[in-house]
Amino acid sequence: MKMDQIKDDLEYLDYRVRLDDINDITFDIDEKIVVNSKTPIKIILKAKKEYPRRTLFRFVIPYGWEPINLKNNFCSVESSVKGKVKATKSLLMVVYILHDPMIIGDTIEFNYNKLKKVNTAGDVAYIDEVYFALDVKLPKEKVFNRIGLKRISMISEESSFFLIKIPTIYRGKPTDVEIVALDKFGNRDYHFNEEVEIQGDSCLDFPNKATMTKGYVLIEQALKFKEDIQPNSKISKLLRYNMGFTLYPVSSEILSNIGKLYVSNRKLTGTSNPIVWDEDISDQVYWGDTHIHTREFSDGMGTGTDAFNYAKNVVLHDFAALGDHLNQRINTFMEGRKSISYPYNKTIWESLIDLCVDWTDNKFTAIPAYEWSGRNFYATNATKTKSPYEAIADKVLLFPLESAKDAPLVNYLSKEGCFQHQLYDALKGVYCAIISHTPISFMMGTSWTEVDNEMEKVVEIYSSHGSSESMKGNYRPLVNNKKKGSIIWALNNGFKLGFIGGGDDHYSHPGCPIRQYKMKNLVSILRYRPGIAAIFSDQLDSKNLIKNINQRNCYATTGERMWLKIKIDSALMGQDVDISNPPIIIITVCGTKKLESVELIKNGIVLAIRVPTYDRIKFAYEDKDLKRGDKAYYYIRATQFDGERGWSSPIWVEFV
Numbered sequence: 001m002k003m004d005q006i007k008d009d010l011e012y013l014d015y016r017v018r019l020d021d022i023n024d025i026t027f028d029i030d031e032k033i034v035v036n037s038k039t040p041i042k043i044i045l046k047a048k049k050e051y052p053r054r055t056l057f058r059f060v061i062p063y064g065w066e067p068i069n070l071k072n073n074f075c076s077v078e079s080s081v082k083g084k085v086k087a088t089k090s091l092l093m094v095v096y097i098l099h100d101p102m103i104i105g106d107t108i109e110f111n112y113n114k115l116k117k118v119n120t121a122g123d124v125a126y127i128d129e130v131y132f133a134l135d136v137k138l139p140k141e142k143v144f145n146r147i148g149l150k151r152i153s154m155i156s157e158e159s160s161f162f163l164i165k166i167p168t169i170y171r172g173k174p175t176d177v178e179i180v181a182l183d184k185f186g187n188r189d190y191h192f193n194e195e196v197e198i199q200g201d202s203c204l205d206f207p208n209k210a211t212m213t214k215g216y217v218l219i220e221q222a223l224k225f226k227e228d229i230q231p232n233s234k235i236s237k238l239l240r241y242n243m244g245f246t247l248y249p250v251s252s253e254i255l256s257n258i259g260k261l262y263v264s265n266r267k268l269t270g271t272s273n274p275i276v277w278d279e280d281i282s283d284q285v286y287w288g289d290t291h292i293h294t295r296e297f298s299d300g301m302g303t304g305t306d307a308f309n310y311a312k313n314v315v316l317h318d319f320a321a322l323g324d325h326l327n328q329r330i331n332t333f334m335e336g337r338k339s340i341s342y343p344y345n346k347t348i349w350e351s352l353i354d355l356c357v358d359w360t361d362n363k364f365t366a367i368p369a370y371e372w373s374g375r376n377f378y379a380t381n382a383t384k385t386k387s388p389y390e391a392i393a394d395k396v397l398l399f400p401l402e403s404a405k406d407a408p409l410v411n412y413l414s415k416e417g418c419f420q421h422q423l424y425d426a427l428k429g430v431y432c433a434i435i436s437h438t439p440i441s442f443m444m445g446t447s448w449t450e451v452d453n454e455m456e457k458v459v460e461i462y463s464s465h466g467s468s469e470s471m472k473g474n475y476r477p478l479v480n481n482k483k484k485g486s487i488i489w490a491l492n493n494g495f496k497l498g499f500i501g502g503g504d505d506h507y508s509h510p511g512c513p514i515r516q517y518k519m520k521n522l523v524s525i526l527r528y529r530p531g532i533a534a535i536f537s538d539q540l541d542s543k544n545l546i547k548n549i550n551q552r553n554c555y556a557t558t559g560e561r562m563w564l565k566i567k568i569d570s571a572l573m574g575q576d577v578d579i580s581n582p583p584i585i586i587i588t589v590c591g592t593k594k595l596e597s598v599e600l601i602k603n604g605i606v607l608a609i610r611v612p613t614y615d616r617i618k619f620a621y622e623d624k625d626l627k628r629g630d631k632a633y634y635y636i637r638a639t640q641f642d643g644e645r646g647w648s649s650p651i652w653v654e655f656v
Contacts, residue, residue, distance in 0.1 A: 012328070013336045015135050015144035023048050027132055027150035034155055035185060039121045041112035043134055043148070051102040054139040058088070058095045059110040060335045062130035062152070063301040064122035064507070066113070067091035067333075074118065079108040092335045110134075124507050125154045125187035126302050127309040133335075144336070156187035159215070162196070162263045162270025163513060165316040166223055168285035168534070168563060170277040174221040177206065178316050179263055179270070181215040186512040188314045189215045194265055201259035203227070204275070216313075223261070229277045230256045235584060238620035248613045258563065258590045258616055273561035274590040274616070280567065283536040283553070286545065287561055288319035289510035290369065290533055291396050291437060291463060291502035297324035297352060298371075299331045302508025304352065308359040308366050315511040317532070318540055321367035322352060323396040323502075327413050344370060344409045353404050360401060360542075367542045368404035371396050372412050372423055375443065379418040391482060392420060393446035396460070396502070398433040400543040407432065420450045427455065433549040435460050435500055439487060440468040442480035448490050457550045458498040461487055461647050462558055464526040465504055469637075470604070475645060476558075479525045488604035491633055491650065498552025498574045498649035499635070501531030501559075513559060529559045529644075557646035563590040563616075564648040566636050573635070573649040578656045582624045589638045589646075590616035599637040607634070630655045 028042035077085045082099045113120045134148035159181040181192040192215040261272040293300030311320035330337040356366035374392030399407045408426045410417040437460035439446035466476040471486045503510045515529045536553040552574030565588040571577035600608040608621045635650040
């Protein structure tokens with residue numbers, strides 16, 4: 001159910017579609033528009049009927065384009081009938097009010113970027129068409145009538161780089177290679193039809209060339225390791241590793257058991273994610289975004305189809321979840337939305353589930369989800385009493401595809417659903433994952449004293465908002481931060497939480513490999529590149545992905561598919577382990593680019609830092625300060641020279 005296709009949903013929209021040929025309406029615009037181009041728009045109406053004074057004519061531009069600005073002649077309305085141009089609450093609309101009656105033959109002309117001075121056409125190429133529209137409302141009418149509509153296709157610029165996907169975990173058999181050509185904004189270049197050269201690390205066997213069609217190629221069962229898996233390095237060697245001034249890495253293991261591919265075509269290049277052969281890992285690592293917004297279901301830009309297509313066919317995600325707000329709302333890059341509370345109902349929820357079914361196959365899983373967006377002022381308004389909490393969290397809820405139709409839709413604007421404990425009550429016994437996002441945010445943050453750790457097993461450590469890891473010296477800080485609520489604060493106060501990277505993407509471009517701060521109609525608090533989640537699972541389906549999230553079998557990055565592994569005895573990330581000797585922590589990291597640093601964190605404090613020479617490292621650290629009776633948690637924080645970062649989920653240790 002696409003919102004621009006709804007005919008008469010007047011509860012939600014302030015217009016009804018009444019396309020006809022009563023008037024002559026001309027849309028002077030090409031059928032296909034290249035992103036970031038200096039595109040002008042001209043919409044001309046020539047009346048074939050009369051309109052009384054005070055009639056409103058509304059001109060609508062596509063979402064994602066340069067917002068309407070009535071200054072400096074960037075946008076103008078010219079008419080043979082006296083009237084007044086009026087801005088609206090939307091960045092996509094402008095209204096012309098008739099001061100005199102309009103007779104047959106009179107004209108109104110809307111111009112946008114007439115002088116072609118501004119790059120107007122947005123940065124996002126959608127798979128669904130976008131549109132320009134003309135609406136009219138008579139003086140006594142309550143809603144507009146959409147009398148003109150022009151659909152266009154947004155297409156990418158020329159290719160700027162390649163994205164290469166290979167499985168993260170090697171299972172002893174030849175595996176696929178996928179390559180996609182992207183422009184500088186992260187859009188797929190469907191016009192790229194050329195041969196590319198492939199190189200790779202010496203431990204890998206792979207084809208040397210491939211021919212791309214429509215900006216993509218799948219090379220089936222084309223990649224394998226050359227030799228048998230190398231044994232793990234001795235712990236005594238790993239404890240000495242990276243302690244002197246020699247070049248690193250020196251371990252033959254991470255040169256023979258971890259590899260990457262490198263693709264080029266003249267000046268275009270790309271590097272794959274690492275592929276790892278590791279006897280400790282029996283599951284595959286699946287990559288995706290658990291937190292996506294659309295204009296179809298709440299406050300984003302683009303449709304659900306746009307989002308799933310981008311995740312599956314552009315950035316080659318394994319899974320994606322639309323986490324739209326349960327209570328849909330208006331925003332400045334919408335058109336035609338009423339500023340009312342519009343909670344999900346079963347019809348809307350089931351339409352989302354149907355969309356997930358359509359996009360799910362054996363290579364991609366679309367997960368039904370929604371965002372429960374608690375706020376103190378929502379609670380105060382609903383209960384007529386002051387909220388007792390510092391903040392009430394935003395949480396994304398994920399449900400298995402096969403049982404999602406029975407999921408409770410908890411209305412956070414109601415007195416029955418405005419607090420976290422009410423959400424937990426509604427979800428008890430329901431198979432789902434609950435993920436708090438931006439927990440350190442003042443407006444959207446988490447009240448940890450109210451959190452049920454038995455129901456919430458992971459937390460979104462990073463999204464386009466920034467990182468909530470720590471309050472002091474925080475990497476990519478959020479716009480608004482509260483005194484308590486960082487993830488380290490929660491861990492130090494007894495919570496056991498795995499880490500998820502999310503997008504909170506509002507452009508239907510989840511996992512976009514470039515920073516989105518230049519995109520048109522930007523939400524000011526979305527300042528960074530969207531993050532992604534890595535989930536260990538033996539199967540790629542929504543039920544198993546949710547199960548592994550709840551087992552904290554996951555980690556987070558700012559968008560790069562880097563390899564992170566932390567091990568203490570037989571325990572891996574997300575697990576608990578009892579020890580009877582000082583713990584030896586074994587860390588393995590391989591970035592997509594050169595690593596700047598790898599930090600071992602203990603109880604929120606940096607315990608050790610290693611500075612690799614290259615893109616990978618394996619070392620061990622013995623924590624001799626941990627004594628019998630002590631408890632601790634440990635995790636990895638890895639940072640590349642390009643600024644991208646990853647966080648492993650912690651391991652919790654008790655010295656017994």
